Amino acid sequence: MRLRAxxxxxxxxxxxxxxxxxLDRTVRGVMTTDLRDPSRYLSxxxxxxxxxxxxxxxxxxxxxxRILATAGVAGLAAGEAxxxxxxxxxVQACLxxxxxxxxVVEDVSFxxxxxHVVRQVSSERAGDLAAVVDRHRRLMTSGPTGGGPEVVLxxxxxxxxxxxxxxxxxxxxxxxxTLADAGPPLSGELAARLAxxxxxxxxxxxxxxxxxxxxxxxxxxxxxxxxxxxxxxGRDLRQTLLSDWLLAVEADxxxxxxxxxxxxHGVTQLIAVERDRRDAAxxxxxxxxxxxxELVQTGAPPAELAARLRVAAPVLLPGxxxxxxxxxxxxxxxxxxxxxxxxxxxxxxxEEMLVDPGTxxxxxxxxxxxxxxxxxxxxxVPLPVPDEPGDPSxxxxxxxxxxxxxxxxxxxxLADDGRLTVGVSAAVHxxxxxxxxxxxxxxxxxxxxARPGRxxxxxxxxxxxxxxxxxxxxDDVRRAFTARLLDPxxxxxxxxxxxxxxxxxxxxxxxxxxxxxxxxxxxHVNTLRYRVGRxxxxxxxxxxxxEDKLDFFLALRxx
Numbered sequence: 001m002r003l004r005a006x007x008x009x010x011x012x013x014x015x016x017x018x019x020x021x022x023l024d025r026t027v028r029g030v031m032t033t034d035l036r037d038p039s040r041y042l043s044x045x046x047x048x049x050x051x052x053x054x055x056x057x058x059x060x061x062x063x064x065x066r067i068l069a070t071a072g073v074a075g076l077a078a079g080e081a082x083x084x085x086x087x088x089x090x091v092q093a094c095l096x097x098x099x100x101x102x103x104v105v106e107d108v109s110f111x112x113x114x115x116h117v118v119r120q121v122s123s124e125r126a127g128d129l130a131a132v133v134d135r136h137r138r139l140m141t142s143g144p145t146g147g148g149p150e151v152v153l154x155x156x157x158x159x160x161x162x163x164x165x166x167x168x169x170x171x172x173x174x175x176x177x178t179l180a181d182a183g184p185p186l187s188g189e190l191a192a193r194l195a196x197x198x199x200x201x202x203x204x205x206x207x208x209x210x211x212x213x214x215x216x217x218x219x220x221x222x223x224x225x226x227x228x229x230x231x232x233x234g235r236d237l238r239q240t241l242l243s244d245w246l247l248a249v250e251a252d253x254x255x256x257x258x259x260x261x262x263x264x265h266g267v268t269q270l271i272a273v274e275r276d277r278r279d280a281a282x283x284x285x286x287x288x289x290x291x292x293x294e295l296v297q298t299g300a301p302p303a304e305l306a307a308r309l310r311v312a313a314p315v316l317l318p319g320x321x322x323x324x325x326x327x328x329x330x331x332x333x334x335x336x337x338x339x340x341x342x343x344x345x346x347x348x349x350x351e352e353m354l355v356d357p358g359t360x361x362x363x364x365x366x367x368x369x370x371x372x373x374x375x376x377x378x379x380x381v382p383l384p385v386p387d388e389p390g391d392p393s394x395x396x397x398x399x400x401x402x403x404x405x406x407x408x409x410x411x412x413x414l415a416d417d418g419r420l421t422v423g424v425s426a427a428v429h430x431x432x433x434x435x436x437x438x439x440x441x442x443x444x445x446x447x448x449x450a451r452p453g454r455x456x457x458x459x460x461x462x463x464x465x466x467x468x469x470x471x472x473x474x475d476d477v478r479r480a481f482t483a484r485l486l487d488p489x490x491x492x493x494x495x496x497x498x499x500x501x502x503x504x505x506x507x508x509x510x511x512x513x514x515x516x517x518x519x520x521x522x523x524h525v526n527t528l529r530y531r532v533g534r535x536x537x538x539x540x541x542x543x544x545x546x547e548d549k550l551d552f553f554l555a556l557r558x559x
Contacts, residue, residue, distance in 0.1 A: 013108030019100030044072035058089040065093040075100035171195035199413030226253035243348035289369035306431040324382040330441040336417035346377035399459035422457040
């Protein structure tokens with residue numbers, strides 16, 4: 001805003017005492033001070049408000065005004081409450097240093113002037129920034145010269161003092177401000193929490209931005225964030241919710257003006273352009289994955305499959321000397337009513353899930369090729385050949401690690417009507433092993449699907465265990481089997497607090513060792529023998545027999 005605009009608002013109680021020729025100066029902020037030397041707190045362009053408490057003698061005025069002029073302030077407004085009027089020596093000093101001077105009547109508070117100036121300056125900055133955002137959007141639409149979302153996030157920080165980040169649905173940071181004074185980085189835990197809050201709020205159907213206060217951030221009261229969806233409009237929410245980005249702003253948008261909200265929605269539209277471009281850039285990798293998947297499923301000769309992998313390897317891992325090892329990950333997204341295809345969502349989810357959550361930006365996901373058919377997505381993951389045979393990196397991805405990254409936020413987005421299940425194969429060293437790896441990953445995914453929960457994963461290491469068999473036992477058989485063996489023990493525990501079930505679990509876990517089990521339960525061996533005898537009496541089984549031990553073990557696992 002211009003200094004001249006202050007005189008157009010009579011309620012501010014400002015009267016010009018000098019500097020009429022300088023009224024076109026731009027006001028960039030406001031500061032109230034009675035320090036004799038406030039220079040350390042001035043950056044230029046401020047309207048300085050003072051009650052004149054610093055003035056003890058006439059010579060003080062010239063010294064004070066010289067400091068303000070040197071700092072580049074826009075103007076000075078002096079209150080009349082302290083001295084009854086603005087002294088002539090201050091008027092002369094301002095004329096000498098060409099600094100516009102206003103007087104403030106006694107019944108107008110500095111707070112009122114400050115609020116007015118801040119509101120005007122903020123509004124004008126938002127208007128200027130909106131023009132920049134619109135120009136930047138056109139640049140990004142027409143080509144790669146826009147510079148990416150970081151440029152606009154920097155503008156939000158520098159012009160509106162807003163910290164903002166672009167996050168994936170799993171909470172990985174896609175973009176953030178690059179300014180040196182942007183503040184501490186967003187922690188992975190907080191980012192995942194924000195993503196979960198956004199997904200949960202979006203599933204309620206409420207229109208964004210969604211506001212959430214996170215305790216333990218920025219002091220005892222926590223910090224408030226406003227979450228803006230970056231999504232494709234006009235489509236079923238479930239088709240895009242788990243794959244769309246979001247814009248997280250550390251501010252409460254509840255009291256924002258319509259102009260500022262429109263500006264932030266413009267920023268999300270700009271980011272959506274960038275998201276669409278990066279999706280388009282994945283077309284080649286997705287096509288590679290689709291071709292490899294079709295060759296594997298149709299039983300193509302290993303030589304043909306190996307040739308296709310030689311094409312894929314340099315695209316996914318540029319600069320790699322040796323042929324990589326490969327791993328298959330299968331994911332399936334299913335909605336309760338079956339009306340929404342889950343394959344495309346599973347595809348974009350896998351492209352995000354298979355990225356190290358500690359990495360920054362979109363580029364790491366460019367190293368993964370994912371195809372989809374129906375509700376299923378299949379990822380072809382290249383693994384650099386380890387330098388040493390015992391190198392842990394040779395094992396590749398692990399189902400448990402994938403689950404820990406995405407379970408909390410995606411579980412909230414799936415709500416009560418969606419489910420994500422994931423299966424991970426072992427690493428294979430050549431084209432000949434890919435068909436087996438695909439079947440292994442699909443089988444592991446079926447094991448995961450038999451487990452409770454909205455987001456479940458299983459790995460190849462579980463397929464060599466009894467765990468593989470249990471999920472495929474029909475529910476009625478499971479219930480009858482466990483009831484016959486365990487219900488008598490549960491009933492007895494309820495009536496007598498005998499803890500027979502915990503005793504049975506510990507006894508089997510200790511491989512039937514009386515001494516180790518008694519030590520674990522802090523019991524005398526005779527007490528343990530009494531409890532085991534009671535278990536055998538109630539169930540008609542003999543815990544010295546392997547068959548009966550195995551039946552109890554399976555019953556406990558299925559219950």
